[in-house]
Amino acid sequence: MNKKVWLAGRAATVGAHVLSEKIRTVPPRAAADVPTSGVALTPEWLTAVLCRGVPGAKVVSWHSPGGSSGTSERAALRVVYNAAGRAAGLPTELFTKSSASFTQRLLLGGADVLHGETQFFLTFRPEVEMEAPRGYWGAVDEKSWRSIIVLEDIDASKGATFVHPTAPLTRGQVEDVLRNMAAYHGAWWGAPELKVLKTPTDHYNNVADMLDFEARCKVGMERADAVIPAALRGRADRLWAGTKEGLRTCTDDLPTTLLHGDSHAGQTYITADGAMGITDWQVVMRGGWSYDVAYFISSACRPEDRRAWERDLLEHYLEHLAAAGGEAPDIDEAMLRYRQSLFYPLSAWTFTIGRAWYQPKMQPDEISLAIIERIATAIDDLDAFAAVGV
Template sequence: MTAALASRHPGSEVGEVRLVLRDDGNNRRARFGVTYSAGTGPDTVFCKAEGLGEHRVLHRNNGNMFNEPDLFASGAPLPVDHPASYLVVIDRPAEDYVIVMEDVTGRGADPRDATRPMTPDQVAHGLRGLARLHSRYWGFSGETNPELAWVRTWAATEGFAGALRTRVPTGVERGIDLLPDEVRSRSADELVGLWWRYVESLAADPPTLLHGDAHIGNTYVLPDGDVGFLDWQVARRGGWSQDVGYFLVGSLTVADRREHEADLVAEYLGALELPGERRPSLEAGWLSYRASAAYGLAVWLSTLGTDGWQRRDVSLALAERYGAAFVELETEAALDRLRPCALEPLSP
């Protein structure tokens, strides 16, 4: 641990490390208390490693296994609040890694999940952070940013779609009392097909660096109201609306989303640090945002249809929010306007 902390706390020597909390799920996570025999450093650190069993298989199949360690190891600046990385060790042959990182609760961070939604003002903070991140990498490629040449461009794959399609029916069944008729009446093929169309539509916008999994469960609120983002395992290159729609819809109650979403989308677009001619128009931005509900709906119905991946109350709350947005924002009609002739494979 002394070696891990040396880059940020030179001269410090760790005297004792004690396990405070361990949580093995999608990944293996642990919080450790740290005391020092010389110098000073953080009282706690957070460690993350690759998951086991079916979690590892899914991350391998989805291309997500090494995204977070590669991102932190790259040194690429991330102009949105996120945990500082002290040390990254990657073992590709063993399909494993470990990241020693900041425990953001040491800064008073309040990690959130769907059972504790944000206020519209907090969501506005998060959107301004995403705008800084997206602006920094707007239009980037492996040539403009060689340190990020490994980042995959968002694309729908049959491996991802097949996993969704398998679990969505169970998710619909479990959420039957919370989902609108327009969602309950659709087959898994239809819902995953709309997810597919949305992911493919991301190629129409200038690519940027996406967090890729910016739902509320990967966020925290700081004492000053700013919002940070955890778990960069699904980092991708693609259109901005995937981060914005996924974060905004899932982080607010349905009532707050209805009342504030138009202003919040405008807040994000206005915060982009881009020349006027490169900034998406309000009309185009609203259309892309409307279409984005197809992504969260399929993902959280699938998650609701699994056991042991997320708490049931969390999955239910998010399926309800994305389902309501899907209907109220007329997401399918928005997709038709984005890609009116899109066809997608639906069979394994």
């Protein structure tokens, strides 16, 4: 079936569910129930999902001190347990992300990322020693595309400060993020459990089937013309060919591991102790290690810092990858794979700034422009076209 026809049908179904939920809301009671939002909860439901495995434990009350809305609905939770729950040390400072609105459900469901954080936090996260939130429950209702994930509230539990996407990071902070990447890459290197996840090519196809990805990237290149190196201006077609080849490489040519999938600095945080962590695992996927590493280094580092640190950063990552159980390539191959993987990050951000009127504004233009400049400069500096043969 044509994906756009299918999506139109899903939109009608999801819209009908959203409307019916406004007319008659059924409070969630059992773990199998998926709430209509992250605050449409009951003590019974919270008991079912948070107290499983602890005999006699119950949630007696809860409240939300606040939240925000974006591509998902976010809300902090504070939970009070009975004596059995308190004795077991069950988590009290929590955070929910949910697909509450029609647009959130259609965007996340159409892009096939509703299951991402549930898969990461319940299956993959427990097996990795890294700085990232802990997850306690996640579920998706396939008919309505309602979804919810219940996480550790790292703002409260760790005093986390979330990093601005273009904030200047120190070399030590960049290395700390790369150690985290090496930890989850190494822990899940070649694991058969990864088969449930989409690949980089799958993710691109999911988005492109909803929107004209290539056309929006071309518009984004035009809008970002002033910050793009002269050698890349007017080369949207060649950059797009590089994107397709880079995605193919990360999907087909490299050993498979766990990927974050959207690894810019805005997905990181700093704990009160100064440790760097990684959050927002909505786009989790499987593919080649360089997808995450190239995306992070090229978008998070200012050009002058990247030029000074680049090779050392890769060597640092490879050392920790080997220690975590991955098969680290030598530095020359790693540099090649890094160069080959620079194109999709650029396309992701030109797509963001090249949005059509009907697309959500996912980032302010000034952030998109700053990151496009960083990645485009890396492509130019490293002759990434030669690395992919286009």
